[in-house]
Each structure stands twice: as structure tokens, then as C-alpha cells.
Amino acid sequence: MHGDSGVPVAWFVASNPGPLTLDGSRSYAVGSDELIIVDPGPAIIGQMEQLERLVGNRPVAVICLTHAHADHAGIAELAAQRFGAPVAASGETLTRRGLAGRSLxxxxxxxxxxxxxxLVALRTPGHSSDHTAYLLEPGRAVFTGDLVLGTGSSAILHPDGEVGACLESFRHVLSLDPGRLYPGHGQPIDDGEARLREYANHRLERHRQVERALEAGAGSVAEVRRSVYGDLDVDxxxxxxxxxxxxxxxxxxxxRELPPVAGLDDPGHPIEVE
Ligand SMILES: [Zn+2]
Known part of the structure; x- marks a missing residue:
């Protein structure tokens, strides 16, 4: 598939499907002669072989990371060694993974x-505070990591993730008039602008639901969650x-003042998904 710039974009899906990773994490190769890899993926059996197939015998100029979560960046160091390529990511992502590289x-x-x-780095905190999306120039395609997924919505992993930052990141990407989105999980989205507006609206609607649950007397995080999300898969x-x-x-x-809510103290993020 070509990005709307005509630059080839290829990918594979890692063998890590799950409730948070959908069909699995996506790793992308951008370019034809010399490549950029976006998110080499999890350190699981078979992942390096899939990366090798994606790359073929072409040189890799750089490996870009959207954020430090293991399902996107777990194999970054090994991939950097294997392909002889530097890593580029936000400074916070590099720190979290203990990687040397170019801080974007x-x-x-x-x-x-x-x-x-x-690729142009777009600092886009929200899902996590270290998150970076990448705009493919020329053109308007965006690699969105976990800011926007192919289906459903993306969790905001408090305290690292923040609703205000997330809404601001949607606005940031929307201001670039985005075209196709290449998410970290799920199929590419052709009308990126519409999907980003959906995400922003969804987040605001979730917020109203949380406020309504509090008004109705929900007194714990679990009660708010049941009111907003109903019965959820345990995962x-x-x-x-x-x-x-x-x-x-x-x-x-x-x-604003928060009524007393039990369970506010975080039991210990991060949710590490392989
Ligand atoms: Zn993530």
C-alpha cells in the first residue's frame, strides 16, 4: 500500500493478539530503497523473523518508536543491532526503554x-506521556501508535496518560489536516480527520458519562467504571x-472538586502488554 505521498508503506501484524492489542501490534516499513521502521514491536518468538521478511535486504535508516510500551518497542534494541540502525523516539521513550538514540x-x-x-515527529501525549506520532511528508499520512487505533478506542493509562493531553494531541494532529492513519493496532484508516474527530467526541462523551456517574452517587472507581462501561471482559x-x-x-x-471516590490511588500501572 502507498501512503498518499506515493511512498510505499508495508507492515505486518505481530503474533500478540489480545483485548488491548486487538489483532496484534503493527510494525511498519516506510520507503522503497532505504527504510524507516516504525515500531519494531514486541520481543516475542518469531518477531525478528517477521521484521527480517519486512525489511528484506534493504538498508534501514532509522527505527522510530511511538512510545515505550513493550508491545511496540520491546524488540527495539535487538532490531537496532540486527539492522545496524539507530533508534529515534522522544527522550522519555528512550529513557524508559534504556535505549541510546536520537531524542526527537x-x-x-x-x-x-x-x-x-x-517522517516528522508529532509529540502526542495522552495514551502515555512519552507518545510520538509521525507525519509522512510529503503527504498527510500519520503513524498514530496508540493515540488512535484501527477499531474501538484507546485506553488512557493514568497516571502516565492524561485526558487533557489526549484531547490536545487530537487537536494537534487534526491541525495538520491528516489523511490516512496507520495505527499501532488495527487496520489503516482512510479518513483520518473523521476518525480523529470521532475520537475527540468519544473522549468528551466518556467524560460526561464519568461526571454523570459521580452525580448519580458512584462512590468508587469500580462503580464509575461499571456505570460507564457496563460489564467488561476481565482483561x-x-x-x-x-x-x-x-x-x-x-x-x-x-x-473542580471531586466527591469522595474510593480506589483513586493507582494500584500500580503500567499495564504492560506483550
Ligand atoms: Zn501503548
């Missing part, structure tokens, strides 16, 4: 030096609780 600020460009295209309860805590923290961050 918002607007920094990465790419093969003589290629007519590049999703922790992620939903983390999102509820993120919404409660957002109320406080707006200078």
Missing part, C-alpha cells in the same frame, strides 16, 4: 538523507479503571 522533539524530521520524503477491567482514573484526574486538573 515535536517537528523534528527523520529519514534517509537523500530520500525525497521524511479490560484494569485498562478501563486506568481510564476512569484519568477522567477523575482531569476533573481535578480543571480546578
Amino acid at each position: 522533539e515535536d517537528g523534528d524530521q527523520v529519514g534517509p538523507s537523500d530520500a525525497p520524503w521524511r 479490560l477491567v484494569r485498562a478501563a479503571d486506568a481510564s476512569v482514573r484519568a477522567h477523575l484526574a482531569y476533573i481535578v486538573s480543571q480546578g
Whole structure:
């Protein structure tokens, strides 16, 4: 498949399907002669062989990471060694994974030096505070990591993730008039702008649901979660609780009073998904 810039974008799905990873984590190869890998994926059996097939015998200019979660970056160091390529990510992502590499600020460009295209780093905290998306230029395709997924919505992993930051990141990407989105999980999305607006609306609606649950007397994180999400698959309860805590923290961050809610103290993030 080609990004709307005409630059080839190829990918595979890691063998780590699950409630949080959907059909699995996606690793992308951008370019034709010399590649950028976006998110090499989890350190699981078979992952390196899949990466080798994706890359073939082409040189890898750089390995970009969207964030430090293990399902995206677990194999980053091994992949950097295998392909002889540097890693580029936000400074916080590099620190969290203990990686050397190029620390990217918002607007920094990465790419093969003589290629007519590049990736532009978009600092996009929200799902996690270290998150970076990448705009493929020329064109408007965006690699969204876990900011936007192919289906459903993405958890905000409080306290690292923040609702306010998430809404701001949606606005940031929307301001670039995005085209196709390549998410970290799930199928590419052709109308990126519509999906980002859906995500922003969904997040605001979730927030109203949390506020209504509190008004109705929900007195614990679990009660708010049941009111907002109903019955959940047991594997999703922790992620939903983390999102509820993120919404409660957002109320406080707006200078508003929170009624007493049991279970506010975080039991210990991170939710590490392989
Ligand atoms: Zn993640």
C-alpha cells in the first residue's frame, strides 16, 4: 500500500493478539530503497523473523518508536543491532526503554538523507506521556501508535496518560489536516480527520458519562467504571479503571472538586502488554 505521498508503506501484524492489542501490534516499513521502521514491536518468538521478511535486504535508516510500551518497542534494541540502525523516539521513550538514540522533539524530521520524503515527529501525549506520532511528508499520512487505533478506542493509562493531553494531541494532529492513519493496532484508516474527530467526541462523551456517574452517587472507581462501561471482559477491567482514573484526574486538573471516590490511588500501572 502507498501512503498518499506515493511512498510505499508495508507492515505486518505481530503474533500478540489480545483485548488491548486487538489483532496484534503493527510494525511498519516506510520507503522503497532505504527504510524507516516504525515500531519494531514486541520481543516475542518469531518477531525478528517477521521484521527480517519486512525489511528484506534493504538498508534501514532509522527505527522510530511511538512510545515505550513493550508491545511496540520491546524488540527495539535487538532490531537496532540486527539492522545496524539507530533508534529515534522522544527522550522519555528512550529513557524508559534504556535505549541510546536520537531524542526527537515535536517537528523534528527523520529519514534517509537523500530520500525525497521524511517522517516528522508529532509529540502526542495522552495514551502515555512519552507518545510520538509521525507525519509522512510529503503527504498527510500519520503513524498514530496508540493515540488512535484501527477499531474501538484507546485506553488512557493514568497516571502516565492524561485526558487533557489526549484531547490536545487530537487537536494537534487534526491541525495538520491528516489523511490516512496507520495505527499501532488495527487496520489503516482512510479518513483520518473523521476518525480523529470521532475520537475527540468519544473522549468528551466518556467524560460526561464519568461526571454523570459521580452525580448519580458512584462512590468508587469500580462503580464509575461499571456505570460507564457496563460489564467488561476481565482483561479490560484494569485498562478501563486506568481510564476512569484519568477522567477523575482531569476533573481535578480543571480546578473542580471531586466527591469522595474510593480506589483513586493507582494500584500500580503500567499495564504492560506483550
Ligand atoms: Zn501503548
